[in-house]
Amino acid sequence: MRLKPLKPRMYNAIFHAHTVSGIVISFALYVIFFAGAISLFMNELYRWENPEARFESINPEIVDYDQITSIVQQQVEGFDITSQFGMMPPTKTNPLMLFYGTIKHSDGKKERFSTYINPTTHEITPPNKPKTHMAHTLYELHYFGQIPIVGGYLSGLVAFFFIFAIITGLLIHWKNMVSKFYSFTSKGKWKQIWTNSHISLGFITLPFQLIYAVTGALLCLSIFLLAPSAFLMFGGDTSQVLKAVNPEAGYRHDQNAKTLHDYTSLNSIYAKVKAANPETDITYLYTTNYTKEDGTISVRTDDRIGIAGDGLFIYSGQDGRLLQSVDPEEKTYTSAAFRVLVKLHYANFGGPLMKIIYFFLSMVTCYVIISGVMIWQTARDNDRYTAKQKKFHHRITKFYLAITLSMFPALALIFLANISVPMDMPNRAELINTIFFLGWLLLTILGLFWNEYRQLNRNFILIGCILGLLVPIANGVFTGDWLWKTLLSGQYYVYAVDAIWLIIGLFGILIYKKYLSKQSSKVIA
Template identity: 75%
Template sequence: MRLKPLKSRMFNVMFHAHTVSGIVISFALFVIFFAGSISLFMNELYRWENPEARFESISADQVDYDKICQTVKNKIPSFDVTAQFGMTPPTETNPLMLFYGSMKQPDGSVERFSTYLNPMTYDMMPPNKPKTHMAHTLYELHYFEQIPIVGGYLSGLVAFFFIFAIITGLLIHWKNMVSKFYGFSLKGNWKQIWTNSHISLGFIALPFQMIYAITGALLCLSIFLLAPTAFIMFGGDTSKVLKAVNPEAEYRHNPKASTVSEYASLNSIYRKVRDANPDKEIKYLYATNYTKEDATVSARTDDGIGITGDGLFIYSGTDGRLLQSADPRSKTYTTAAFGVLVKLHYANFGGLLLKTIYFLLSMVTCYIIISGVMIWRTARDNARYTSRQKKFHHRVTKFYLAITLSMFPALAIIFIGNIAVPMDMPDRSELVNTIFFVGWLLLTIVGLFWNSYGQQNRNYILIGSILGIIVPLANGLSTGDWLWKTLWSGQRYVYSVDIIWLVTGIFGLILCKRYLSKGATDLKL
């Protein structure tokens, strides 16, 4: 089947636009998808990365939320209960509660803080010094949070140019997209294999990639979209845009409002939300201007299944009346739009099955990115280019591959570092992050000395596989939670992480042995 092709001039324009945009964003896009695919399971990873959280979680209905708030007040006297504070109830993946709020400083300034509490013992960790931050580090990496100020905007621009690359790629392959999809073969030279797999897998992952490109660009560049939208639709009033999307934006709390002697308890608000939504899970409970006459207490709910299954309920903080709600059964399109955007991007609907599908498609996209780089490289290995130009193309390709392929062993390094560094060590999160980024940098530098692309590929797989097998061993030696023990005791999240690393490591070693058995020390890709 052949579709109508583009005219020759338009084809050339689209082809070069696709090539240039793709090669410019390729390594940054790989980092985004690779780190993002792991951070999809950020909640499921928590019990593994924090051995102190490996205990049976209590039901969120059993927590005394007023006591949680009072505990924080006792531990942090400067905690400002009138500023917005909130907490996340315990879940199956994380039995600890995250609490965030504000502290008043002696100079009158306000500092935000966050801390974890045990909902059974009410023990509280030191604020702003989490014992573990591994999954959050990977999550932050996928939008370049480590780059101050501009990191999020850069990831948004990468997503925007990814949209451009997808559209131009679709246009140039439109002619034979279907025939290439059904005619994919591993026979022929490497350029043909890279090209056919690039097109075929790109066709399969096209809807997923477009979703991620659009949602990523919108989430990271929303500030640039807000102003023109407000100007065109709301006469320049940005507050109306916020109100249309978020019902809470309608409430303006007065910091000078009078303090009241009687106010609604957090427990009573929680029970009201729970009674009204027995089939929903309360994800967040937070208050603004609490103990004052215009206080509000809000709760966000989610069924974890539907793409519009999230809800928001706002109650008066004085008498507990329901002031406004965005009920998933009746909320408007504008109210649901942002929530749908977030759910599509983070795959927090549809359960573990959808996350697994997202993960696999992210890995496919990583391969598509690498294959695109290799197509660009092999297309320039001809007489039209001088030896100097060929050396430049070779260095660029080697640099791109070193950065991207080294992420696999670097990922194993952060897992090993997280479990090897003692939990009671001060500033252990910073140390684990340093181990990860320094390890990734060293692996990248070492890879630049491997002159063959095949050698880079094989060595990174070999190193990552060996380190991957070490991950469950390090967990067992450090915590005593060996694979068989976690399987027997029902710690399925801890067991899953260990067994996945073990299987991945063994599979990688088998793959490397296959390369070595063929004498592919200088595999020319």
């Protein structure tokens, strides 16, 4: 069937809606995709990020979870065992255990805390004072977590408008999308090059972008979506909605319940779940109202391959009875929907290959965003606009490019800061974050002094590549783990990070020398 074009009036309205929505969210969307692409490998980065975690992971089945809980009780002042606490068993990517809990202060106020625990030596880092936070900083950046209270909502709104931009882009290009895909060329006027590449690459990454836009909007704006659902289906009872998507929410716990002297062992629950699901990993073990007669122990599992391969098992803390289970093979739609959204968003399925695919698609999306900005700019670089208007358009474009393109050298900077700042320095994580964000700001300001887009792009690539080449060198100097040593000793995650930075640095400098170092009288990127 031949596609029919939109009527001129409708086309113009949708075209302008697509342009305005895209320009408004472009730099924020770029930050989300760029930071999100790196944070996909948050777990894989941890051994490189924390030199103290560069030891062989132990089998999580031999960890004494009851003893870990007792040690936390002894060493963390005010630890409230009856409030929800939990732990993530050690993995191949991270040999340390992550423990979450609650501290009850003398005035009755409660504070959530997290800490890393060595499962072999039982050494505990000070609560809420991690020695390193690099990957988490990038992860938080991808949903603007550094902005208090409203950051997540802002990223959700960006995702929502991204859905709008995708739909309007599809409507205005659907007539010639296929023909432009096959006729793409790097020759001709820059406006045509930007337009063809924007359409072609946007067409290729369309399903991926739509998945990220929808899941991002749902995850960040879920509170606004659950409220109408509660009124429409459950008479305003939001707890019923939460129970539908999260079975744990259906259990009520009484803080005044009777305290037990003999309660179910965490080790026994872990062993029971593992015996019933030998092919899956236990990803999270946590309890609510532990040591009370109505306490529960919950276990999350995941095969890390299937998109619906995760499960949940809830046991009674009093006698170890299985109260409820969400078996991966017998899930209902409501119990599976939310976790599927999470897996789709974070690529927690399909193994490492899926994360690599997501990463490259995210980088292509970053280019699509930048090319959209350049289309907007080149379309306004003509005699229809006054000199004042052209100057305004130029400043907006330069501002957007300075923010986005400076993320590459800023990324290399946070890696260098993380490996060079001593591990025993007080407030180390805060210092590294300050170096990253201040460095990003200074690089952005520096970019505003470069008037040609080619110069701006060229300089940021050169700075980023030089800093990137220093990353494996800095790792060798400060930790002694040189590239060849990590390869020979089997520290493949550490080796991979250094090798990738080395490849990026060398490849980027080759691009700089061959293509970007050429002078041009045109204002191009």
